[in-house]
Amino acid sequence: MKKIKLIKPDDMHLHLRDAIYLKQTVPDAAKRFARAIIMPNLKPPVTSLSAVMAYKQRILAEVPEGTYFEPLMTLYLTEEMTPEIIREGRASGLVSAAKLYPAGVTTNAESGVKSIERMMPIFREMEACGLLLLVHGETSDPTIDIFDREKIFLEELSKLVAACPNLRIVLEHITTRDAVDFVISHPKNMAATITVHHLLLNRNDLLSGGVKPHYYCLPILKRQVHQQALITAAISGDPRFFLGTDSAPHAISQKECASGCAGIYSAHAAIELYAQVFEAHNALDKLENFASRYGAAFYGLPENKEIITLVKRPWRVPKHMIFGEASLVPLYADQEIGWSLATDLEE
Ligand code: NCD
Ligand code: ZN
DSSP states (O other): OOEEEEEOOEEEEEOOOSGGGHHHHHHHHHHHOSEEEEOOOOSSOOOSHHHHHHHHHHHHTTSOTTOOOEEEEEEEOOTTOOHHHHHHHHHHTOEEEEEEOBTTSSTTOTTSBSOTGGGHHHHHHHHHHTOEEEEOOOOOOTTSOGGGHHHHHHHHHHHHHHHOTTOOEEEOSOOSHHHHHHHHHOOSSEEEEEOHHHHHOOHHHHHTTSOOGGGOOSSOOOOHHHHHHHHHHHTTTOTTEEEOOOBOOOOHHHHSSTTOOOOBOOTTTHHHHHHHHHHHTTOGGGHHIIIIIHHHHHHTOOOOSOEEEEESOOEEOOSOEEETTEEEOOTTTTOEESOEEHHHHHO
8 A cells, every 4th residue: 555654744824713712723733743833813913922822721621641732822913012022022932933813814804914014013023023924915905806806905015025125024825926926036045834725726716616615715715826826835845835734723603604714624534625625746755745744844853763664555434523512614624635644544
């Protein structure tokens, strides 16, 4: 049977939510990933070091016994953020990065940033102390077409890069050829995460033959040419592109309704699905660097010591999964995935 061994990967963009939801999300992620960058868009958002510390403890409490999993914590940038919090977060080692959500662009981004200009003292501090900036790269201008919001945002981002040339930036969950080109054309201090759903799907999957609320996420799925550009970047062996699932669970009732939430749950099968994509493009040999090395290198982290084994044995994703007091529809629900984790086969 075909097998591949990988250094246990890192998920450089993950939403675990909070409270009872951690009982599902943490074990799913910890099975596949040694570390994950934890998104701070809770309600209320994680804006202080005490909130970061408490959230980290709640996550660690749900890591199954015998499993190593390190949540790498982030601060949510609001216009009330202070340079002192940034400096202290960095110096204490508690915070791995700070996240910029343009106000209102996505789930729980209402407290995000309205004016990048006003945030310059924060970005200068991050540049000086070496704290990474993670960017949800979409403009918050509601008059811009939803399919163009990433591309238009890149203009704003260029200004920030020009003003803070030593600021290290991760452009999160890129979805367009424009974003790939942007990263490539800013070789210094710039990287990007790529989700598995943006590699697997394009906007036809979302909108053709019936609208699929479980494929609705932000940034929204784009045309096939953009999907192709992301695949090319992911399998290129360029260390600036690395794994970040953006697994973002919502209960079924929040997805299947008149105004459904954005977010796709992929933590239950993320590395298996990335393996499927890389295999389909004859690039399985590129998977380990993308999943386990490049992200760690950009974040200045050592390689993980553990190894995981993926086995070419198909399994069917359940139709529903438990999500706190509710349930959710996971990515690839009721469909077969070609790769299994060896640990799942032993159970
Ligand atoms: C994320 C969520 O639900 O928290 N949703 C999504 O569609 N990706 C937020 C985000 O990363 O945009
Ligand atoms: Zn996200």
